[in-house]
Amino acid sequence: MVGHGLSFKISGYAGGTVSADSLAASDAAGTVDDGPFSTVSFSDHYLDPDAPSGLGGLLYEASEQDRAPRDGRIRLRVHFLAADQPMRSNAVRLARSRGPLNLPRIIIDYTTHPLDKRRLGYLSRRASELLAKAGADDIRYEDSQYQWGSRHLHGGCRAGTDPSQSVVDPAGRVHDLDNVYVVDGGYFPYAGGVNPTFTIQANALRIAVGIAATLGGPAPFTG
Numbered sequence: 001m002v003g004h005g006l007s008f009k010i011s012g013y014a015g016g017t018v019s020a021d022s023l024a025a026s027d028a029a030g031t032v033d034d035g036p037f038s039t040v041s042f043s044d045h046y047l048d049p050d051a052p053s054g055l056g057g058l059l060y061e062a063s064e065q066d067r068a069p070r071d072g073r074i075r076l077r078v079h080f081l082a083a084d085q086p087m088r089s090n091a092v093r094l095a096r097s098r099g100p101l102n103l104p105r106i107i108i109d110y111t112t113h114p115l116d117k118r119r120l121g122y123l124s125r126r127a128s129e130l131l132a133k134a135g136a137d138d139i140r141y142e143d144s145q146y147q148w149g150s151r152h153l154h155g156g157c158r159a160g161t162d163p164s165q166s167v168v169d170p171a172g173r174v175h176d177l178d179n180v181y182v183v184d185g186g187y188f189p190y191a192g193g194v195n196p197t198f199t200i201q202a203n204a205l206r207i208a209v210g211i212a213a214t215l216g217g218p219a220p221f222t223g
Helices: 020-025 113-133 197-215
Strands: 009-019 040-042 056-062 073-083 091-098 104-109 136-143
Touching: 009 020, 056 113, 073 113, 113 136, 136 197
Parallel strands: none
Antiparallel strands: 009 073, 009 136, 040 056, 056 073, 091 104
8 A cells, every 4th residue: 555545735726917006006005016925725615515525725825926016917826726535546656767866766646536627627716706806807727737746745655444455553653563653644545625734743743742652751742
């Protein structure tokens, strides 16, 4: 099962432009092009019964460059994302050829589940509607190319109680090995529909506390 069950955060973008004058008029400070990268999340569709199997989110993302007016227009972009159904055939494996440092190259076998394609289509329409209501025009779809490898990888060392269907047990320990643990996104069998960083951190902390208790030492974190 090592490497199998790869699960991404699949996604796409809907983008358009609005008049810089109309946006500046709604900004009392007139600082629409100032500040760091901005992200605003929408959970409206995460459990939307109209979305195929739910679990879909929307993010408004804008860098300082995105917010800067160009030819009197400002670009708006909504990132829509969804969970990726875990399938055993989606996997990471090593190639026969070698690359830098004489390490084997990586091969990803991946196909998007039909249900996930329908969910992305639904979220694309909701994202486009959101931009239209914000006054954007020239709205178009932008490919995220998630199929080449999302930044948020899950599976590959999935947790479970059955060694024939999983790599680690619920405590993060590799089945039949005493001293090998997995604490990153590979532990999770399913990507879910939101960014996983805090969940990975919380699970890693839980596993670390369990390892400390097994070794008979003090808990690494208190309070």
